[in-house]
Amino acid sequence: MPDVKVTAVTPDTAIDVVGLVKRYSNSPVNAVDGISFSVRRGECFGLLGPNGAGKSTTIGVLTTRIRPTGGSAFVDGVNVVADPVRARSRIGVVPQRNNLDRSLTIRQNLLFHARYHGVPAGQRNARANALLAQFALTDRADDKPDRLSGGQAQRVMIARALMHSPPVLFLDEPSTGLDPAARLFVWDRIRELAESGVTILLTTHDMDEAETLADRVGIIDHGKLLALDTPQALTHSLVGSATLDVVVHFDGAFPSSAQASARPSPTAEISPRPDGDVLAELGQLDGVVRVERIAPDGPGLRARLYLTGDPARLVAPVAELVATCGGKLSDVRLGTPTLEDVFIHLTGRALR
Amino acid sequence: MSLVRSPARSGAGHAFFAILGRDIVATGRELPIFLAQVGLQPLFLLFIFGKILTTLGYATGDYAKLLFPGIVALTAALTGLQSTALPLVVEFSWTKEIEDRLLAPLPTWLVGVEKMVFAALRALVASLVMFPVGIGVLGSIPWRLGGLGLLVAVLILGALIGAAIGLTLGTLVPPNRIQIMFALILTPLLFTGCNQYPWPSLSHLRWFQVITAMNPITYVSEGMRAALTPFIPHIAPWICLVGLLVSLAVFASLGLWGFLRRAID
Structure with missing residues (x-):
């Protein structure tokens, strides 16, 4: 794998996955079993599948937290296995579970994230203020994360992921557990981001979410990609339904x-x-x-x-x-x- | 939302210090709690063994001089250990809040090194606090300017070793066993580190002397005695330093290996 060069990826490809395999050491089967797909720049791509299908593992590999057993994965032209440090500067990650820093306030969560990624001091505050406003968090900025609702925490995590202006954003089940209003708010922000040109890869087990947000959807089950197309083409492909x-x-x-x-x-x-x-x-x-x-x-x-x-x-x-x-x-x-x-x-x- | 990437200052070093800054801010917010947490146990040890027992005549005044360097050594090592072990278990298994730092643009093992460095800083602060506490409790403490260089070296190494042992335990012990781990490991560490007695005096209890020689804290205690109370028989400073460096190499490697195992699947 280390020999796979960046040239494997065309300039308008934001994510490129080829033959990705992941088997966890304690498992007899592959969690991800030979998945290949690519995502164009500015595209919103959805991985749709039930729990345990391999969606989060795929995101884990692309976000450098899981080492694949085989295959290759590039994000923004960077080999995530060979050069995880550089890959991390190109991605924003919104996890499934709340992992906000509980020792810090909401604003500090954003500011420290920006510091980790080397955003200059002069830009950090302005960017935090803009994102807090965009995600309707301005009046909660000085609260600790444990006082937030699920929807608010999700918004903070998206805002945090955007602090270093990553060209590619990963959202792992962005609206799971949110009430309908919070879900619609998150969907609207995701659409805004997609319109602004950020490449988005989201996983979901919610078909409405995939249909509403994704330009293209990959259907995944038992670690295999079963179909990949626009939601319209996928549904039109069903003869007689x-x-x-x-x-x-x-x-x-x-x-x-x-x-x-x-x-x-x-x-x-x-x-x-x-x-x-x-x-x-x-x-x-x-x-x-x-x-x-x-x-x-x-x-x-x-x-x-x-x-x-x-x-x-x-x-x-x-x-x-x-x-x-x-x-x-x-x-x-x-x-x-x-x-x-x-x-x-x-x-x-x-x-x- | 602008797509234009901000001219980010790149570099693992920058990310490392940003993460260190995060830890300092997070601890700074609860400084009194931190000081109580790390200071109370050594304070009572000094008070009971150094003050009460000598005042009642069960120990001589010299015992306080022997005890003080050992208590400073114990504070450095145990504060280091406690500043990595439990926080790591919590951050990896429950709050997951370390994830944002693991996604920062620096090699993952450096995040583990930062954990150790920060824990060692906490341990150094705690052990320095022991000096005014010692003066307050005991009236006077042994002090020797000539031993300052050795004292600084031993304290820094002792703090780092404590942090490295904590990193090892916090990443290798399963989260649901961490309470048992503290009972089974902390107590023996606490009493076999030659904090309350000098190592050469154990020559009559050979078996116990061998056991204490395997506890890295012994070399911190003995190094501290060499620096502050050279008139008390102690292990030669160079042996202390070698013992400390070897222990640090072993536990830092183990701890970072465990850290990588937890951080990347």
Whole structure:
């Protein structure tokens, strides 16, 4: 590994991991089992997987705290194994657990972090003040960390990690254990950072978090990277898991609430077709994998269409077809697959 | 948030002193607690053995002269030990607060060296405090300007050895055993370090003399006697210094090895 040179990395790559393996001395299996991926500069990259999947171990290697068993890892062009000292100056790390310095105040936590990283004295105070304000911590600046809530501690840790302006930021499960409001606040700050050009690698077992924040998501389980793409591409890759639920009414069968707004139908002269025929024709539409009739819990024909692509694009063709059959769409519900569905598809089990 | 990197002063040395500064600020905030923590035990040892026993006639006045250098030696070594062992267990296992320093741009073993250096500084302060305490409790203390160089060398080495033993224990003993460790190791260290008796006088108790020769604190005590009370029989200063340097090399290597093992998985 020491022979791997910096030239292995292109200038617009912020993180480059090749064939990473980690086996802990007391374990019979690899915690990380041959993972490869790279993260572009300015990208927000999410590692999504259940607890114990190998996410934190991967971050541990990239942040120089865990020595890999095999493979190579570069951060900002620096080999983290061969030159951990230089790598540390390029990264900010926000751990999963509160590790704030309890002997120091919040402000001192930021200032000493900056001193460790050699930020000049003249810049330290201004930067601490700016970050305290950005993370809504100004009025807590002189408190000790043990008086903070979980959300506040998380904000302090992010602010601290940014004190030396690292080009790459690692966030290990940034919103685990936070209440919804604190979570949204942290998400907003992470988005701001991503927009400002900081490269972000975050781990999460929360699909919403991955979907909301990450430009690309790597799905990881049992130490292996199972899939890697944008959240949209990952979910679109699931053939037949996007759905379109439709309710079709034929003339004279509209529920009373819909009747008020019902205009004379241009297809009134077309006689309604049997339900079975309509379902069969829906099944013939381009992009429809199969059609299922849903047990009616109200009037009308209810069906679920399983699609290959974006359900929104099928609304117009479906409405047109229903009209030619003498009916009218009275309700439409789009169901897009989530990353959770992708995870279930890949591993055969739920994320949590 | 600006992306422009601040022109950081790089260098492991800078990070080392920044971390040392952190420890000094953290201890400075609780100076009275620190002094009570490290000063109370030697104060009572001096008071009971040096003052009460001699006043009651169970020991002669000379015993206080013999005891004082040993108590200063004990303070240096044990304060060093206590300033690394327990804090390391707490920082690695519970608060995790050492992590931010382990991510500072300096080699990880230097963070361990800083722990030792800072613990030795605490130990030196504590042992220096023993001089006015000794005057207060005993009325007068043995003092010899000619021994100053040896005294400084022995105290610095003794403080560093205490810190290195603490580093070893704090990183190699499993966190849930640390209480047992203190009982099983601290007490024997406390009584086999020739603090309360001079080593040459043990020649009648050969087996015990051999045991005490294996405790590094013995060489601190004997070195202190050579510096302050040369009229009391003591181990030759050069043997003390060699013994101290060897002990320091052994325990510092062990301690730093343990530190690296805890710091990097």
